[in-house]
Structure formats: structure tokens, C-alpha cells
Amino acid sequence: MRVVLLIAVEIAFFMLFVAFMLANQMGMIVAFLLFFILLGIFLKKWEKVNRGLLGLFKERRVLSTPLFIFLLLTLPFFFKTSPYLIHICVMAGLYAILALGLNFQLGSTNVVNFATAASYGIGAYTSALLAVHFHISFWFGILISGFTASLFGLLLGIPCMKTKDYYLSLVTIAFGLIVYILLINFSWTGGPNGIPNIPPPLFASHSFRDNLNLFGVHLPFQSNYFYLVFILVGGALFVAHRLHHSRVGLTWNAIREDEIAARCQGIDVTRYKILAFCIDAFFGGVAGTVYAHYIGFISPENFAFIVSVVVVTMVILGGMDNVFGVIIGAILLTIIPEKFRAFEDFRLLIYGAIVVAMLMVRPQGLFPQKLRVYTKS
Amino acid sequence: MSYLITTEGLTIHFGGLAAVNEVDFQMNGGEIVGLIGPNGSGKTTFFNLLTGIYKPTRGEIQYQGERLIRLPAFKIAKKGIARTFQNNRLFLNLSVLDNVLIGMHPQQDSNWFDAIFRRRYVERELQKGVEKGLELLNHFSGELAENCYKRAADLPQADRRKVEICRALASKPKLLLLDEPSAGMSPKETEELMEDIRKVRGREKGIGMIVIEHDMIVIREVAERVVVLNYGRKIAEGTFEEVSQKEEVLEAYLGREEKDVTA
Numbered sequence: 258m259r260v261v262l263l264i265a266v267e268i269a270f271f272m273l274f275v276a277f278m279l280a281n282q283m284g285m286i287v288a289f290l291l292f293f294i295l296l297g298i299f300l301k302k303w304e305k306v307n308r309g310l311l312g313l314f315k316e317r318r319v320l321s322t323p324l325f326i327f328l329l330l331t332l333p334f335f336f337k338t339s340p341y342l343i344h345i346c347v348m349a350g351l352y353a354i355l356a357l358g359l360n361f362q363l364g365s366t367n368v369v370n371f372a373t374a375a376s377y378g379i380g381a382y383t384s385a386l387l388a389v390h391f392h393i394s395f396w397f398g399i400l401i402s403g404f405t406a407s408l409f410g411l412l413l414g415i416p417c418m419k420t421k422d423y424y425l426s427l428v429t430i431a432f433g434l435i436v437y438i439l440l441i442n443f444s445w446t447g448g449p450n451g452i453p454n455i456p457p458p459l460f461a462s463h464s465f466r467d468n469l470n471l472f473g474v475h476l477p478f479q480s481n482y483f484y485l486v487f488i489l490v491g492g493a494l495f496v497a498h499r500l501h502h503s504r505v506g507l508t509w510n511a512i513r514e515d516e517i518a519a520r521c522q523g524i525d526v527t528r529y530k531i532l533a534f535c536i537d538a539f540f541g542g543v544a545g546t547v548y549a550h551y552i553g554f555i556s557p558e559n560f561a562f563i564v565s566v567v568v569v570t571m572v573i574l575g576g577m578d579n580v581f582g583v584i585i586g587a588i589l590l591t592i593i594p595e596k597f598r599a600f601e602d603f604r605l606l607i608y609g610a611i612v613v614a615m616l617m618v619r620p621q622g623l624f625p626q627k628l629r630v631y632t633k634s
Numbered sequence: 635m636s637y638l639i640t641t642e643g644l645t646i647h648f649g650g651l652a653a654v655n656e657v658d659f660q661m662n663g664g665e666i667v668g669l670i671g672p673n674g675s676g677k678t679t680f681f682n683l684l685t686g687i688y689k690p691t692r693g694e695i696q697y698q699g700e701r702l703i704r705l706p707a708f709k710i711a712k713k714g715i716a717r718t719f720q721n722n723r724l725f726l727n728l729s730v731l732d733n734v735l736i737g738m739h740p741q742q743d744s745n746w747f748d749a750i751f752r753r754r755y756v757e758r759e760l761q762k763g764v765e766k767g768l769e770l771l772n773h774f775s776g777e778l779a780e781n782c783y784k785r786a787a788d789l790p791q792a793d794r795r796k797v798e799i800c801r802a803l804a805s806k807p808k809l810l811l812l813d814e815p816s817a818g819m820s821p822k823e824t825e826e827l828m829e830d831i832r833k834v835r836g837r838e839k840g841i842g843m844i845v846i847e848h849d850m851i852v853i854r855e856v857a858e859r860v861v862v863l864n865y866g867r868k869i870a871e872g873t874f875e876e877v878s879q880k881e882e883v884l885e886a887y888l889g890r891e892e893k894d895v896t897a
Contacts, residue, residue, distance in 0.1 A: 496750055503749030503756050504742050507728075511736045514725035521685055523711035523740035523805060532746060628729045630783055631764045 263313050263321055271328045275335050278342050278592070286596050329487065333469075333480040340477035347479060347551065349591040350486035351544045356571040356587040357493045357580065358540025361500070361533045363569060364578035364626070365509035368530055369422075372413060372429040373568045375436040376406040376538035378560030380545025382446055385455045385555055395458035395550050403542040409436075410538025414531035433562055440557040451556025455549050458485070465550070482551045489547065490584070493540060497580045500536070502629065509533060510578070563605070570608050573615055575622055582624025636699060638663040638842045639684070639715075639809055644693035646683060653679040655866035656693075661859075663808065663840045666831070668847060668857030668874070672886055676866040677846045678720055681811050685717055686710040697809070712740045716807035718798040720814050720846075724786040730797050731782040734767040735760075737804030770800050773837060774830055792823040799830060803838065810834065812845045816852050824849060831856050850878075862886070 277289040300307045314321045336342040355373055362368040383405045384398030393401070413432045417425050440446050447453075457465040465481040500506050508529050511519040520526055549555045567590065575586020590611075594604050615622065640660040646653055654676045661667050669677050682688045684695060686707035695702040702710055716737075725733050742763065744756045772779040774796050786797060795815055802810055812831070816824045835841065847853050853860060853874060860877045862870040864886040870877050877883055 499750050499753065500746060503746075504739070504744045504759065505746050505749050507732060507736060508739060510728055510732070511725050511739075514727055515723045517687065517707075518719065518723040518725065519736070520707040521687075521711050521717055522736055522801070523708050524736075525708050536746070626727070628783055628785060629732055631731070631760065 259313060260317065260320065263317055264324065266310065267321060267324055267328065275332070277596075278336070278345075279339075280596075283599065290593070330484075333476045333483050334471075334474060337474065337476050337480075340479045343477060343479035343483050345592055345595045347482045347486050349588045350483075350490045351548055352568065352571060352591050353490050353584045353587040354486075354493045354540050354544040355568045356575065356583045357490075357497045358537040358544075359568050359572050360497065360578065360580070360583045361509065362537050363572045364576075364583065365501070365506060365513060366530060366533050367513035368417075368533060369426045369569070370429045370534070370537065371426055371562070371565045371569065372433040372436075373537070373541055374560045374562060374564035375413075375433045376410060376541030377545040377548070377564060378436055378440060378555075378557070379409050379538075380406045380542030381549035381555050381560065382440065382452070382545075383542070384546040385452045385549040386446070388456055388550070389452060389454065395456075395546070398550075399543055399546045402546045403539045406538040406542025406545070407535045408538075410534040410536075410541075411531060413538075414534035417534070418527045418530060430562065430565075433565055437557055437561055440560065447556070449557060451554060451558075452549075453554045455553050455555065457481075457553065458550055466553075482547070486547060489543065493543075494580060494584070501578070501580060505529070505532070507629070513578075567608060570612050573612055573622060576624035576626065577622055578626040579622065579624045582622055585623065637661060637696075638665075638698065640694075640696045641684075642694040642696075644680075644683060644695065645691050646679060646688055647691045652866050654683060654690075654863075657863070657866075657868050659861065659868070661842055661844070663842050664835075665859065666835070666843045666845065666857050668845050668853040668860040669863065670847060670850075670853060670860060671863035675863040675886075677863055678813055679866075680863070681717060681813055681844075681846070684710075684809075684811065685715055711805065714806070714808040715811065716802035716805050716809070717811035718795070718802055718813055718815060720817065722791075722794050722798050724794055724798055724801070726785070726787040728786060729783045730771065730778060730786055730789070731764065731767050733786055733797055734770060734800050734804050735763050737801035738763050738766065740805050767800075767804065770804060771797075774800060774833065791818050792820075792826070795819070795827065796830065799834065803834065806838075808841060810841055810843045812843060814846050814848065816847060816849045824852060828852055828855050850874075 273289075277286070277293075280286050280289055300310075332346060333343055336346075355377060358376075359370060359373050362370045380402040383402035384393075384395065387393040387398050387401065388395065413429065417428050420428055441449050459465070465485070466478050468478055469476040469480045471480075508519075508524055511522065511524060512526055512529060516526055545560075548559070568587075571586040571590050572583055573586075574590060575584065576582025590608070594607065600607075637660045642658055644657045644659070645655055657680065669680065671677055679688065683690050684702075686702065686705055686709070690703055693703075697713065697715065700713070702713075725736060728736075742759055744752075744759050748756050768779050768782060771782060775793070778793060778796060786794065789797065799812070799815070815831075816827050819827060831843070831845070834843065845852070845857060857874060860870075860872065860874050861868060862877055862880075862883050864882070869882045869886060870880045
């Protein structure tokens with residue numbers, strides 16, 4: 258009986274999401290959003306229902322998780338006539354990777370880094386240049402650009418360690434601007450015109466720019482990237498989760514809570530902060546690579562300061578140092594603005610309003626960090 | 635005879651002020667030294683110098699025959715000098731047990747690579763840490779061990795102090811610095827604190843402790859030797875009885891007695 262309830266609830270939530278994505282009239286979209294907000298408030302107020310459901314999901318993890326993954330994998334089938342929706346999902350996934358990376362710094366360690374766009378851009382340009390000039394395959398490129406971005410993260414981390422708090426943020430902003438301006442001014446990066454004609458990845462002679470045939474269904478080419486990003490987000494989630502539940506995650510938290518006390522416990526604060534910089538940049542590099550090969554064209558505009566601000570907003574909205582929350586934050590802040598395309602001009606205003614509102618009402622984010630509990634094994 | 639820690643002519647200037655001025659100090663392992671003096675006499679600054687938070691302007695610190703000055707704070711902590719803070723600086727948004735686990739940082743060695751790829755190693759290390767942490771908490775208060783998943787911010791002052799002592803002890807220090815442990819405590823809690831200090835000593839053989847205190851009862855009961863600071867200088871040293879007779883000490887605390895004011 259409970260199993261049926263579990264499956265029913267999960268499918269119901271999924272169908273709601275699909276319906277929301279497919280909705281194309283402003284009135285319907287607003288109605289859906291209001292419904293979601295009310296549902297959230299309802300679940301918050303009626304703790305019994307909330308706890309019961311969460312408990313059920315946890316208890317039957319063996320069933321609920323695979324079902325959840327399966328449902329997500331079917332998304333392209335629902336959107337096969339509107340590739341744009343799949344595109345939104347791909348972008349949501351890329352932002353989720355960026356936000357998970359930033360979370361190591363902003364959420365775990367309280368290092369407010371505004372240079373996410375820089376590592377995103379460095380990753381994108383590295384693999385794009387390698388692919389266009391040296392015909393290096395995407396699969397190598399993604400690793401190389403991850404490590405290149407990490408190296409730049411290290412380079413950024415070192416001067417940052419001389420500063421603290423707001424000053425550190427200023428250094429990261431400056432770094433982001435430097436990368437942006439260099440990308441415009443170098444001739445070998447294509448200058449303001451960027452790099453066109455970046456080849457798509459090949460997987461066993463299947464080009465990612467061709468339509469995908471799955472079980473006899475023709476899916477638009479974006480689906481290739483959907484599944485690729487799905488796997489990458491899974492990997493990022495796995496790494497983030499493991500780091501969080503380890504000595505490293507705990508040490509980062511100690512630094513966030515009280516740096517002086519952390520130093521007096523024998524923690525090498527500098528090293529751990531730089532480690533956070535490197536891992537963040539790696540995630541950024543990977544996401545950048547996928548973006549470059551997916552869109553096929555990159556220019557410095559794609560990696561401007563505003564991208565960093567958006568990712569910071571995602572982490573703050575989702576919940577500092579909560580891996581699950583950060584992903585939700587990234588998805589919400591990618592999908593909702595897309596659904597309100599009509600108000601494109603007010604996009605930044607909305608991001609600003611969200612940050613101010615969150616910091617005032619719920620500074621810990623939608624899903625705050627949970628205390629670690631160690632179970633006997 | 636080799637000392638656990640010695641300082642020679644230890645001095646630090648903040649602008650024109652010598653917060654700690656030419657202090658010579660030595661102590662043996664297993665000893666409990668009380669550090670007293672009026673407010674602003676440089677006691678906490680002395681701790682900050684020993685732990686490497688501040689760098690001295692002049693002078694030497696030797697710890698087990700090693701020079702400590704110029705070492706960063708985290709290296710000094712790794713060598714076995716642990717401390718608590720005046721306004722206790724727990725990691726407030728973490729659980730009691732996590733606070734103690736962070737104290738074990740110097741003994742553990744798993745890094746980011748292990749965390750991602752060598753899960754079994756990490757789990758084993760964590761398991762060991764949790765067992766050790768619970769045992770440590772249990773030693774000081776069974777109640778704390780039961781509530782080990784409580785947020786540190788939700789604890790009353792006296793319990794926070796206990797957790798802080800446990801966190802310091804988790805790193806297996808040879809020298810423990812307690813900065814005004816009885817601040818803000820009721821007489822009953824202070825009683826318990828003195829019991830805790832004795833427990834530390836019974837548990838960690840050979841550990842040296844320096845205790846900053848304003849509560850003279852604690853100093854009398856616990857400290858075997860007392861050092862008095864005033865305006866950054868050491869003005870007296872000896873047993874509590876000796877020190878409390880000294881004129882300079884009384885002057886420092888009560889002010890100079892004016893003779894023949896009325897005459």
C-alpha cells in the first residue's frame with residue numbers, strides 16, 4: 258500500500274513538472290508557480306505529511322531513487338516536439354554543475370567567489386581551441402579543460418589568500434574581468450567574435466548533432482546533450498556528496514564557522530581554501546566544455562560577470578552547503594526566467610530581488626545544511 | 635632538566651603599547667600553572683603568542699627544545715599545543731560531535747582524493763574518530779555524549795566550555811591553554827569545572843596546563859604555581875599563598891594605599 262503511495266506521489270510530482278514545462282500561456286505559468294508555492298507552504302506547515310513522505314522516500318530508497326532517475330530520463334520523450342524545453346533542461350544541468358562547484362566555496366567554506374564565469378570560460382575556450390585547431394576529441398578536451406581551469410583556480414587562489422572577506426570577493430571579481438577582457442583582446446581566441454564551428458562530440462561514430470533514435474522514437478539532437486549532462490550532474494553530485502561527508506568537508510565547515518579557531522585546531526586554512534578553489538574551477542571547466550561543444554559557438558559575452566552572479570544566486574537560493582538544495586536552486590533559476598521570457602529585460606532585477614528576499618527571510622536558503630549524523634556500520 | 639615550554643624576553647608591541655613585556659616563563663609537563671592579573675594585563679595576548687596567532691616583536695619561545703616563533707598557528711597546534719578561548723569559539727552551526735571531530739584533524743590524514751575514491755579508508759577513519767569522540771565526551775559528561783548530534787549553538791554556556799575542552803583534548807595535546815574557563819558560570823558549574831580540570835589531568839598523563847582565571851577560588855584549588863602579570867610584565871611568581879601576600883600583587887589588584895592622606 259505504502260509502495261503504491263510512494264510511486265503515485267513521485268509520478269504525480271513528475272507530471273506536474275512536465276505540465277509546468279509544457280505550459281505556454283502566461284496565466285497558466287503563473288497559476289502553476291502559485292500552486293508550487295502553496296504546496297511548499299503546505300508541506301512546511303503540515304509537518305506530519307512532510308515527515309511521513311520524506312520518511313517513506315528514505316525508507317524505500319531502493320525503489321524511490323531508481324524510479325526518480327528513470328522518470329528524469331524519460332523527459333526528452335515528453336518534450337520531443339519542443340526541443341527548446343530540452344535545451345532549458347541542458348542549461349539547468351550545466352548551471353547545476355557550476356553551482357555544485359561554487360558550493361564548495363560559498364556554501365562549505367564561506368569564500369565568496371565571483372569568478373565562476375572565468376573558470377567556465379577557460380574550460381570552454383580550452384577545449385574549443387583544442388578541438389578547432391588540433392582536432393582533439395571532446396572526451397579528452399573535457400579532462401584537459403577541467404585541469405586547465407583548476408590550474409587557473411590555483412593561480413587565483415594564491416593572491417586571494419592574502420585577503421579576506423569582501424576584499425577576497427573583489428580579487429575574484431577582478432580575476433573574472435581580467436579573463437573576460439583578455440578573451441576579447443587576444444587574437445588567438447577570436448577576439449570579440451569568439452570561436453565558431455566547434456565540432457560536436459562523437460560517441461561511437463554517433464555525432465551529438467544528429468537526432469537520437471531511442472526505442473524507435475526520434476528525439477531532437479538536444480537529447481544527446483541532455484543525457485550527457487545528466488551523467489555529468491550525477492558525477493558532480495557523487496563527488497560533492499562524498500567530499501561533504503568526509504574529513505575535507507568537515508574541515509571546510511570549520512573554516513567557515515571560525516577561521517581562528519580552525520587554525521588553532523591544526524588546520525592549514527590556506528591549503529584547504531585553495532583546494533576549494535581548484536575543485537570549483539574543475540567543475541566550471543567541465544561545464545564550460547560541454548557548453549562550447551553543445552552550442553558550437555562561443556564568445557566572451559557568454560562568460561561575463563553576470564554569469565557568476567547568477568550562480569552565486571543559485572547557491573544562496575538553494576541552500577548553502579546542501580548538495581540537493583543547490584541543484585534545486587540551479588534548476589529553479591534556470592527554468593523560471595526562461596518561462597518568463599516576456600520579461601527578459603527585468604531578469605537581473607528579479608535575481609537581485611531574490612537574493613535580497615532570501616537573505617532577509619531565509620538566509621540559510623530553501624534547503625539549509627543538515628547536521629551530519631554518523632550511523633554505525 | 636628540560637622544560638615543556640619556556641619563553642625568554644617575550645615581548646609584543648601594539649603601536650606604542652607593550653602588551654606583553656619581557657616575560658620569562660618556564661613550565662614542566664604535568665604541571666598546572668595559574669595565570670592571573672587585572673584586566674588588560676596581557677594574559678590572553680600571552681596565549682595568542684604561544685599559539686602563534688600573534689608574532690612577537692622580540693623574544694623566544696621554546697617548546698620541547700624547538701623554537702616556535704615564526705611557525706604558523708596551525709603548525710604549532712599540530713605540535714601539541716591546544717587551547718580554549720575566552721568567549722569560547724565553538725563551531726556553532728556544527729554538532730557537538732563534529733566539533734570534537736575537527737579537534738582530531740592533526741591525527742587524521744585522509745585527503746580529497748581519499749574522500750572521493752577511497753571510501754572505505756575514509757569510513758574507517760571516521761568511525762574511529764566518532765568512537766574516540768564519544769568516549770571523550772562521555773568522560774566529561776554522559777549527557778553531552780547522548781546529545782552529541784545537538785547543534786553547538788543550542789548548548790548552555792557550561793556545556794559549551796566542556797565541548798571546547800573536549801575539542802582541545804581530541805588533538806592529544808601536551809600543553810593545554812585554558813582562557814578563563816569559569817567565565818559566566820554559576821558557583822556550582824565552577825565546581826564542576828574544577829572537577830573537569832582534574833579529570834583532564836587524570837586522563838592525559840604528563841599534560842601541562844596554563845589556566846587564565848579571575849576566580850581566585852579556582853586558582854587556589856587547581857594551580858600549583860601562579861604567575862601574575864600586570865601591564866604586560868611578570869610581577870610575581872610562586873604558590874598561591876606566596877603570591878597573594880606580595881605587595882605588588884595586592885597593589886595591582888586593589889591599588890596603592892595612600893599613606894597619611896588625612897594628615
